[in-house]
Amino acid sequence: MSRVRTAPAIQAGAVPTDVIWAFRDRLHRVGEHRLWQGTADKGTTPVLYVDYVRYPARRVAWVLHHGTTPVGLIKADCGTPLCVHGPHLTDERSRQADQVRYAATIHGITLAGPCANGAHDLADYGYARTDGDVGCRGCDNARRRTTRHDHEGASTA
Numbered sequence: 001m002s003r004v005r006t007a008p009a010i011q012a013g014a015v016p017t018d019v020i021w022a023f024r025d026r027l028h029r030v031g032e033h034r035l036w037q038g039t040a041d042k043g044t045t046p047v048l049y050v051d052y053v054r055y056p057a058r059r060v061a062w063v064l065h066h067g068t069t070p071v072g073l074i075k076a077d078c079g080t081p082l083c084v085h086g087p088h089l090t091d092e093r094s095r096q097a098d099q100v101r102y103a104a105t106i107h108g109i110t111l112a113g114p115c116a117n118g119a120h121d122l123a124d125y126g127y128a129r130t131d132g133d134v135g136c137r138g139c140d141n142a143r144r145r146t147t148r149h150d151h152e153g154a155s156t157a
């Protein structure tokens with residue numbers, strides 16, 4: 001196993017043919033889903049091994065379906081564990097696009113321009129809260145990091 005290495009990030013239009021075949025070989029169709037029959041890291045992250053190279057299966061699925069290079073973490077939006085069906089997958093960019101659409105449709109909010117702290121672009125980080133206020137994931141993340149830090153400091157004191 002020591003020979004196994006992780007593949008460089010797969011780019012759109014550059015998936016090796018034997019990887020495509022190996023990927024398709026491990027799909028199991030259940031209803032509208034395509035469940036992963038291959039290896040899964042921690043039981044939740046589908047991975048593909050071809051010639052001792054490790055490929056994240058959802059990334060392969062994304063590139064084959066969308067023809068674009070995914071941004072950030074890819075999740076199965078259908079909530080079905082190990083589903084790697086292209087149309088069911090979301091990445092950072094598509095999830096943010098959904099937030100922008102949701103804010104506009106449900107709350108009439110246009111997510112654009114700087115957040116309340118002026119630190120982030122709402123087009124990239126904004127979301128509409130259920131009460132119609134605008135939130136910022138960038139600020140949320142910064143706050144979460146700070147909170148955790150304070151907590152650690154308190155526990156070691």
Ligand SMILES: [Zn+2]
Nearest residue numbers: 033078083088
């Ligand atoms: Zn699915």
Ligand SMILES: [Zn+2]
Nearest residue numbers: 115120136139
């Ligand atoms: Zn912000």
